Amino acid sequence: MDFSFLSDPRYDVLGAFWVTVQLTVWSAIGAFILGVVLAAMRVCPVPLMRGFAGGVVNIVRNIPLTLIIIMMSQVIANQLGLRLATRQPGVNPQAFLDTQNFRLAVLGFIIYTSTFVCEAIRSGINTVPPGQAEAARAVGLTFTQVLGIVVLPQAIRAVVAPLGSVLIALIKNTTVASAIGVSEAALLMNTLLENEADKFTAVFLVIAAGFIVLALPTGLVFGSLAKKASVKR
Amino acid sequence: MTVAGPSDGARPPMISMHDVQKHFGTLHVLKNIRLDVPGGQVVIVIGPSGSGKSTLCRTINRLESIDSGDIAIDGVPLPAEGKGLAQLRADVGMVFQSFNLFAHKTILQNVTLGPIKVRKMSKKDADELADSLLQRVGIAEQRDKLPAQLSGGQQQRVAIARALAMKPKVMLFDEPTSALDPEMVNEVLDVMVSLAREGMTMVVVTHEMGFARKAGDRVLFMADGEIVEDGTPQEFFTNPTSNRAKDFLSKILTH
Numbered sequence A: 001m002d003f004s005f006l007s008d009p010r011y012d013v014l015g016a017f018w019v020t021v022q023l024t025v026w027s028a029i030g031a032f033i034l035g036v037v038l039a040a041m042r043v044c045p046v047p048l049m050r051g052f053a054g055g056v057v058n059i060v061r062n063i064p065l066t067l068i069i070i071m072m073s074q075v076i077a078n079q080l081g082l083r084l085a086t087r088q089p090g091v092n093p094q095a096f097l098d099t100q101n102f103r104l105a106v107l108g109f110i111i112y113t114s115t116f117v118c119e120a121i122r123s124g125i126n127t128v129p130p131g132q133a134e135a136a137r138a139v140g141l142t143f144t145q146v147l148g149i150v151v152l153p154q155a156i157r158a159v160v161a162p163l164g165s166v167l168i169a170l171i172k173n174t175t176v177a178s179a180i181g182v183s184e185a186a187l188l189m190n191t192l193l194e195n196e197a198d199k200f201t202a203v204f205l206v207i208a209a210g211f212i213v214l215a216l217p218t219g220l221v222f223g224s225l226a227k228k229a230s231v232k233r
Numbered sequence B: 001m002t003v004a005g006p007s008d009g010a011r012p013p014m015i016s017m018h019d020v021q022k023h024f025g026t027l028h029v030l031k032n033i034r035l036d037v038p039g040g041q042v043v044i045v046i047g048p049s050g051s052g053k054s055t056l057c058r059t060i061n062r063l064e065s066i067d068s069g070d071i072a073i074d075g076v077p078l079p080a081e082g083k084g085l086a087q088l089r090a091d092v093g094m095v096f097q098s099f100n101l102f103a104h105k106t107i108l109q110n111v112t113l114g115p116i117k118v119r120k121m122s123k124k125d126a127d128e129l130a131d132s133l134l135q136r137v138g139i140a141e142q143r144d145k146l147p148a149q150l151s152g153g154q155q156q157r158v159a160i161a162r163a164l165a166m167k168p169k170v171m172l173f174d175e176p177t178s179a180l181d182p183e184m185v186n187e188v189l190d191v192m193v194s195l196a197r198e199g200m201t202m203v204v205v206t207h208e209m210g211f212a213r214k215a216g217d218r219v220l221f222m223a224d225g226e227i228v229e230d231g232t233p234q235e236f237f238t239n240p241t242s243n244r245a246k247d248f249l250s251k252i253l254t255h
């Protein structure tokens, strides 16, 4: 099999996977934070907040990710004019577009993935015995403290493994960013398939192997983390 | 303001409940409860399962809301919700049948959480306070363990220390020994007896007759959401007046 494209300076395989990693890391951090906030809203006593968070989750997670990412670019950026990068006048706009599209993609992944984080954490909340929150209220903690100090930490520890699955899905989902021209692994693959059509199998193997290298250890780490984090009752 | 307790001078009762009604759906769980508990009194609540004992306890710190009536702690009416309610709950310690220690926190952290987060105590002072309370309930050596590593009796003593760390005015106990293996019951009751001797105002739901006689000043017998009898332990155990109380006592005392 011909792997010569790996040493071709036109194709930066490592660089493309580095973009994949960056997309994943920023999206994961943002999705975790937003997911926790959504989960907190979904169990809070204010009906308006509960309804709002429930609505957001049920709408967002039922829209295909490709649509969300294209919407970020077409609607949010092009029509509503959201700027996530600064454009230097007189400079080649490609750098601006790269940063802008990268950030739009991250924002899209955060919004999409946070709904799955939210639902995982919500199922974690159901594993926390009601007595835990009751004891916390009885001590005099406010609602936010009960949630933040007692319930959520236990809920999150209970769903480390499912959160690992969400992260693995996110790693693979970052390929959708190629739809708006973010130069991550899948975009490179498209380019390679166009230019080196005869090396289809080799290209496929390299890109697939790259994702396995990223995703497999993630699963293993979260598996052992889940054991350590679990709360003994 | 609520009405002050009878013949108690200027001091309001520590707990006062007036015309308290509570329903769960169509089930009338608390019927017109009137109760004044003066400071330092130890009240034993006894009665058949489902009679509303737990609900009574839980309304006193508003873990359960009421439909109508007034409840005041040390003369202060219970706020409906928010910060005021949280603050008032801090003054009312609660010990549950199932201990409910925070499962992800160490024994020490279980005790210091309230003082640090609610009373805004420094960590150092809270640690000192917690250590002295853990010493007092006899589990100082276990301070760095997690609740699941302790026996039921030990966990319940930690739960008492956790409540005491808030320096509460009132302590509520809802069947604190019912979930314990028999050999652990006394280690918990001993702590409660010493608390009672020190003058803590206590409401204790329990079927431990020995404890009721030893530490109780007053026994309430509940049936179907009502306080059916209200007297001294001596009166209640030797000479119950209602048929329901007689019937209940004959069932629990014949073994």
Ligand SMILES: Nc1ncnc2c1ncn2[C@@H]1O[C@H](COP(=O)(O)OP(=O)(O)O)[C@@H](O)[C@H]1O
Pocket: B024, B027, B029, B047, B048, B049, B050, B051, B052, B053, B054, B055, B056
């Ligand atoms: N959260 C609840 N929702 C509906 N019914 C309840 C709830 N808690 C208690 N009850 C009912 O209220 C009645 C009194 O319960 P409880 O106060 O726990 O009694 P006790 O502690 O004396 O056994 C019971 O019939 C019980 O089934």
Ligand SMILES: [Mg+2]
Pocket: B053, B054, B055, B175
């Ligand atoms: Mg009960």
